[in-house]
Amino acid sequence: xxxxxxxxxxxxxxxxxxxxxxxxxxxxxxxxxxxxxxxxxxxxxxxxxxxxxxxxxxxxxxxxxxxxxxxxxxxxxxxxxxxxxxxxxxxxxxxxxxxxxxxxxxxxxxxxxxxxxxxxxxxxxxxxxxxxxxxxxxxxxxxxxxxxxxxxxxxxxxxx
Amino acid sequence: xxxxxxxxxxxxxxxxxxxxxxxxxxxxxxxxxxxxxxxxxxxxxxxxxxxxxxxxxxxxxxxxxxxxxxxxxxxxxxxxxxxxxxxxxxxxxxxxxxxxxxxxxxxxxxxxxxxxxxxxxxxxxxxxxxxxxxxxxxxxxxxxxxxxxxxxxxxxxxxxxxxxxxxxxxxxxxxxxxxxxxxxxxxxxxxxxxxxxxxxxxxxxxxxxxxxxxxxxxxxxxxxxxxxxxxxxxxxxxxxxxxxxxxxxxxxxxxxxxxxxxxxxxxxxxxxxxxxxxxxxxxxxxxxxxxxxxxxxxxxxxxxxxxxxxxxxxxxxxxxxxxxxxxxxxxxxxxxxxxxxxxxxxxxxxxxxxxxxxxxxxxxxxxxxxxxxxxxxxxxxxxxxxxxxxxxxxxxxxxxxxxxxxxxxxxxxxxxxxxxxxxxxxxxxxxxxxxxxxxxxxx
Numbered sequence: 001x002x003x004x005x006x007x008x009x010x011x012x013x014x015x016x017x018x019x020x021x022x023x024x025x026x027x028x029x030x031x032x033x034x035x036x037x038x039x040x041x042x043x044x045x046x047x048x049x050x051x052x053x054x055x056x057x058x059x060x061x062x063x064x065x066x067x068x069x070x071x072x073x074x075x076x077x078x079x080x081x082x083x084x085x086x087x088x089x090x091x092x093x094x095x096x097x098x099x100x101x102x103x104x105x106x107x108x109x110x111x112x113x114x115x116x117x118x119x120x121x122x123x124x125x126x127x128x129x130x131x132x133x134x135x136x137x138x139x140x141x142x143x144x145x146x147x148x149x150x151x152x153x154x155x156x157x158x159x160x
Numbered sequence: 161x162x163x164x165x166x167x168x169x170x171x172x173x174x175x176x177x178x179x180x181x182x183x184x185x186x187x188x189x190x191x192x193x194x195x196x197x198x199x200x201x202x203x204x205x206x207x208x209x210x211x212x213x214x215x216x217x218x219x220x221x222x223x224x225x226x227x228x229x230x231x232x233x234x235x236x237x238x239x240x241x242x243x244x245x246x247x248x249x250x251x252x253x254x255x256x257x258x259x260x261x262x263x264x265x266x267x268x269x270x271x272x273x274x275x276x277x278x279x280x281x282x283x284x285x286x287x288x289x290x291x292x293x294x295x296x297x298x299x300x301x302x303x304x305x306x307x308x309x310x311x312x313x314x315x316x317x318x319x320x321x322x323x324x325x326x327x328x329x330x331x332x333x334x335x336x337x338x339x340x341x342x343x344x345x346x347x348x349x350x351x352x353x354x355x356x357x358x359x360x361x362x363x364x365x366x367x368x369x370x371x372x373x374x375x376x377x378x379x380x381x382x383x384x385x386x387x388x389x390x391x392x393x394x395x396x397x398x399x400x401x402x403x404x405x406x407x408x409x410x411x412x413x414x415x416x417x418x419x420x421x422x423x424x425x426x427x428x429x430x431x432x433x434x435x436x437x438x439x440x441x442x443x444x445x446x447x448x449x450x451x452x453x454x455x456x457x458x459x460x461x462x463x464x465x466x467x468x469x470x471x472x473x474x475x476x477x478x479x480x481x482x483x484x485x486x487x488x489x490x491x492x493x494x495x496x497x498x499x500x501x502x503x504x505x506x507x508x509x510x511x512x513x514x515x516x517x518x519x520x521x522x523x524x525x526x527x528x529x530x531x532x533x534x535x536x537x538x539x540x541x542x543x544x545x546x547x548x549x550x551x552x553x554x555x556x557x558x559x560x561x562x563x564x565x566x567x568x569x570x571x572x573x574x575x576x577x578x579x580x581x582x583x584x585x586x587x588x589x590x591x592x593x594x595x596x597x598x599x600x601x602x603x
Contacts, residue, residue, distance in 0.1 A: 024535055025251055025534055025535075026251070027536060027537055029535075053378055053381055053383075054381050055539075055548065055565060056537075056548060056563070056565040058550060058563040060552055060561045072535075072550065072563075074537060074548070078378070078394055081399050081400075085535075085537065104381065105376075105379050105380050105573070105574070106379070106380045106381035106569075106570045106573050106574075108573065109569060109570075109573040110569075117215075127164055131207065131208055132207070132208035132211040132602060132603075133208065133211070134208075141213060142215060148217075148220050
């Protein structure tokens with residue numbers, strides 16, 4: 001199946017909730033409103049599109065923008081051999097997005113990583129904890145306002 | 161800190177820590193097990209002990225400077241990590257790489273893949289008690305690393321593949337070295353097949369243990385040998401051919417059951433295919449490099465710099481042995497012709513003002529490589545699977561955001577489900593067959 005057909009189908013199905021469909025350096029991406037993430041992903045996962053593999057999930061911090069954080073999802077369709085990037089902007093005041101853990105199991109760790117590094121909350125995640133950093137770590141290291149060489153306070157030794 | 165497993169554990173079961181410092185944990189990873197006798201009821205994997213802030217560091221380094229950090233991701237196959245990053249940059253810059261350099265890259269990345277698989281299987285076999293296999297495989301890896309060392313100058317932290325090409329041409333006499341490495345590896349593979357394939361002890365710990373269905377593997381985002389062991393045909397080299405892989409003839413071995421043994425077998429067969437690829441790529445490369453003839457009357461660099469103050473020296477310049485293979489004569493073979501994005505040859509830097517200016521501009525903060533604004537994702541087939549880089553450029557000489565899609569991360573996240581219901585002793589070969597690499601997992 002051609003990617004143009006898929007992109008067109010997506011646009012027809014979601015219409016106004018799709019903010020932009022474009023290409024950059026040969027990669028296709030769809031910019032969406034964050035509310036439609038789950039329906040869109042479910043739509044793409046089914047036949048005939050079959051984006052069955054969640055390749056990657058990450059976040060970018062655009063400090064200074066009104067909608068500061070951008071979630072980036074990379075999907076891959078084994079059947080059609082296509083990659084697709086889905087992007088959704090989040091406001092700092094409302095730092096929440098639907099979790100994909102119910103659909104893809106690897107989203108569990110990937111979302112924990114984004115939570116750890118950016119502080120984005122995933123609604124419906126079963127076990128949202130830090131993954132790389134320890135409990136008691138202050139701040140979220142990959143945010144742009146986190147200085148490179150910031151020192152962390154000492155953690156008291158655990159009793160017992 | 162109470163972990164999930166501590167909260168969920170039944171009162172009558174036992175909790176056991178495996179790791180973070182455990183001889184069979186190939187890095188530092190902690191597996192907490194809830195046990196009923198020897199049977200695993202539940203488990204939790206905790207990672208992050210090797211977190212170095214790779215992505216944060218990269219945001220604060222220039223595009224050229226961050227290359228050495230990519231060596232430290234998967235330290236068993238650093239050349240593929242270099243390649244992934246460099247090719248992402250080339251996609252963004254639109255650089256063409258000379259064919260000669262592309263074949264060198266193919267050879268290097270296949271050698272790294274072999275060394276990656278050898279290390280993984282060596283450790284896995286050793287943990288099952290097959291110490292001979294471990295020694296044999298490490299011996300084969302030594303021949304491969306000898307070759308890599310002679311060309312790149314380092315065994316592990318190579319930083320050899322550069323934006324626009326490779327750092328240097330292959331060393332003198334590379335063909336004999338490579339043929340020897342291939343021959344030795346073939347012998348070792350044959351021995352290992354004979355030692356393990358029908359070995360009862362090995363089979364008991366691998367056959368039908370930790371079976372992963374294709375659906376589960378896809379659901380966990382698995383790629384690479386682990387995904388192929390479940391029978392799913394997906395190889396980045398075939399699906400999205402990069403370099404010259406579409407001109408080379410190789411097969412993608414698939415497994416049937418998706419158990420530990422299939423993961424072992426797929427890796428073994430993949431190494432044979434890699435050797436085939438290397439042999440084909442070798443035929444496309446000439447034996448000697450253009451700069452191989454002895455320079456008897458060459459000038460010392462200091463002398464040349466002194467002379468160049470008056471006029472351009474006519475004689476050739478003797479370069480430091482570290483720069484062997486990157487003489488000016490080699491440049492058309494190893495690096496792109498787009499002068500904006502490559503380092504100028506040292507001969508020019510020493511003797512001409514243009515070369516010197518280009519050198520400074522290349523390394524000066526705010527002047528070096530500045531790709532256009534935008535976002536790019538590119539992936540190569542790494543030792544463990546699809547190794548992808550996602551780079552956001554804001555037009556400056558540092559990446560605004562660099563994210564690595566580490567194949568290990570997805571694979572290890574399935575471990576909890578894989579070992580459930582098996583014995584403690586099965587954790588070790590299962591974990592070994594996943595080939596977890598701490599540097600890549602924790603970044």
